[in-house]
Amino acid sequence: MTNLAPLHVVAGVVRNAQGDILLARRHPTKEHGDLWEFPGGKREVGEQPEETLVREFKEEVDITIQRAHPLIRIRHTYTHREVLLDVWSVEQFSGKAWGREGQPIEWCAPHLLRTKTFPAANYPVITAALLPAVYLITAEPLKRNDPKFFYQLERNLEQGIQLLQFRSSFLDAHEYCYCAEKILTICEPYKVQVLAYTTPAIALSVGVHGVHLQQADLLQLVERPLKKDLWVAASCHTPDDIKQAQTIDLDFVTLSPIRATSNALGWLTFFTQTEQAKIPVFASGGLQYQDIGFAWAHGGQGIAGQKKIWDSTMHPIN
Ligand SMILES: Nc1nc2c([nH]c(=O)n2[C@H]2C[C@H](O)[C@@H](COP(=O)(O)OP(=O)(O)OP(=O)(O)O)O2)c(=O)[nH]1
């Protein structure tokens, strides 16, 4: 290893109308030959990352990118060089993709992404590509059949929420499970994924899509509590929490509080921590939809929102 600055590589996640993601296969003679990648390449001197993205997509796959936002930045040390893989999510593009350098390309269904072999730096990027920008944390149901709760749940689903954390501190374990099963039934037709804010064992018994750990539980664990086919996320408040989440191989975390309290971290601290992180980080704590752009600009996956998002009638998702 030399002390060179990391090689800044900009790549993009592009989806077609079906939601499939564009992949290219690296030329066999290049480093990481024959592996799949997100199209992109090295930033040239004087370029802004977005300019690199636009240039590389035109050069490699003949697509014109019109709008994109930052998705995740991963620093990874390969044997010969450290790479900063700066990945963007493309919101709008024109043109029909083809491999202009003779490389095979493929539109890959999201659920098949994990079956492909990528360079090692890409694994958290795949997680980021599978996660939406808004992670909705439910309000507290007052009882297991709280009609207002279920009414508001459906409003949120109709507006395009894709990832939900069912949080309740009132309900006992039995009522929590009853309520979680009902939420799952309601979410199913919307293909929304539900994480339970409870123990991994209860999450497994209810059949949700994953578990969201409290900070205290995260710190107790010595290994990932569920297999890779379920999400495992955690609430973090410090850089050490995030390190622990990475050590036990969690998928993503929330970092809070960003706003609204006397001990708020603020966006600059959030940025410092996302720059160190090796998994996607949602900003959380006092945030609303208008904060998504701040989260992206500071290295976040998006926002994890509770009350202000749950009660909102304004959903600028998609
Ligand atoms: N484009 C891209 N590069 C990746 C990904 N993952 C990953 O580790 N890399 C690494 C591999 C390479 O070391 C580096 C990108 O180099 P590259 O060979 O694509 O660069 P380039 O397009 O500018 O190619 P060239 O002009 O040197 O031929 O980043 C990915 O998903 N997409």
Ligand SMILES: [Mg+2]
């Ligand atoms: Mg390239």
